[in-house]
Amino acid sequence: MKTYRYENSQKLFARAAKVIPCGIYGHFSPAPLIPTSAYPFYVERAKKAHFWDVDGNEFIDYMCAYGPMVLGYGYEPVDRVVREQVSQADCTSAPAKVMVELAEYLSDLVQGGAWSYFAKNGNDVTTYALMVARAATGRDRIVRVAGGYHGVAPWTQTDDHPGVTQADTSNNLTVQWNDPEGFKQLVSDHKGEIAAFIATPYHHPTFQDSELPAPGYWKSVQEICNREGIVLVVDDVRCGFRLDIRGSHAYFGFQPDLVCFCKAISNGHPISALVGVESLKNAASKVFYTGSYWFTAGPMAGALATMKELERVNGPKVMQARGKELTDGLADLARSYGFTLKVSGVHSMPFLRLVDDETFTLHQDWCAECTLRGAYFTSHHNWFLSVAHTSEDIKRTLEIADEAFQVVKKNR
Ligand SMILES: Cc1ncc(COP(=O)(O)O)c(C=O)c1O
Structure with missing residues (x-):
């Protein structure tokens, strides 16, 4: 798989740092996204459970805007109602x-x-x-x-x-x-x-x-x-x-x-x-x-x-089921490479951690390698599932994760 590059994100961030404190502040700050070079900083568009960054890279999004996205980005049955209301008052x-x-x-x-x-x-x-x-x-x-x-x-x-x-x-x-x-x-x-x-x-x-x-x-x-x-x-x-x-x-x-x-x-x-x-x-x-x-x-x-x-x-049930499918698949993959991926919390909002390295570096590296291939994983925060995540998304995510495990295994 080709890994992503983030030239436009980095140029925008350099401009932002001159006119916005921290460039990007608060929970969107790149600071905990380690290494930051593996992460996109700006989004161009988003649809269902995917977003595209300003370099044209496509991601399956497991952060869901840090929670708000629950039915999918641009979910028409909700957006239509909002547009109708806004056009009235x-x-x-x-x-x-x-x-x-x-x-x-x-x-x-x-x-x-x-x-x-x-x-x-x-x-x-x-x-x-x-x-x-x-x-x-x-x-x-x-x-x-x-x-x-x-x-x-x-x-x-x-x-x-x-x-x-x-x-x-x-x-x-x-x-x-x-x-x-x-x-x-x-x-x-x-x-x-x-x-x-x-x-x-x-x-x-x-x-x-x-x-x-x-x-x-x-x-x-x-x-x-x-x-x-x-x-x-x-x-x-x-x-x-x-x-x-x-x-x-x-x-x-x-x-x-x-x-x-x-x-x-x-x-x-x-x-x-x-x-x-x-x-x-x-x-x-x-x-x-x-x-x-x-x-x-x-x-x-x-x-x-x-x-x-x-x-x-029955959104919560769907998200729990999707999250279980994802985290079971990831934990199995980890095991096949000799790693242990600990899953905590609930399946619709799981926190994951590769426990084989207490410094967190292995886990950060694996999340980064996944992100560089299109599965947007943070290492510091729980992830979020949405109703829009499909079995196809999860299948693709597991393929990405598999290659990321190969890379971190080789680097160790
Ligand atoms: C549990 C919890 N409480 C409160 C907040 C604060 O919400 P907001 O950032 O919308 O002010 C958050 C935000 O992440 C949260 O996760």
């Missing part, structure tokens, strides 16, 4: 009717949900969830899980990061994942001070294996929260609609008070949602929280169409 002086329809739909769909509040990004709703919890309880502190990602607002970071002050994080308490005893201890040390516990449905940090909840974990956390009047917030921004269409708490069998959605909710159209239980609606209505574009109707229509389509095709 999008950013206007009052909300469109579709906002009510979407909230009604989510109340029926999401297990335990009674109301919805819409914004744009995941961080908008994780932050709002904590404000609602504080308004409801009159308490200041929150408990979060070490290494959990909830966005980029100062409270989500640690105060050794530039631009973050101690005051920004002074109300945060931290507990380890899967440690209900540690949580119980924190609660007893800070009796009556904790407004909320926030965590993702399962633990999916970067550069590390993902960890599912241990049996009974969520039930214990829920029980402590209910007993102590602590608001239980699930950050379903990344997992939402890839595990269970009713929310990932339905998949793991517990009931939070607030659930944060974003990523997959509208197949790439910008919208996030906080869905809450009835008893917190009054507190939610007291918090002043809004944004210039939070009422745009196109993404709301897109969300409604995306949810209905995911329900119709």
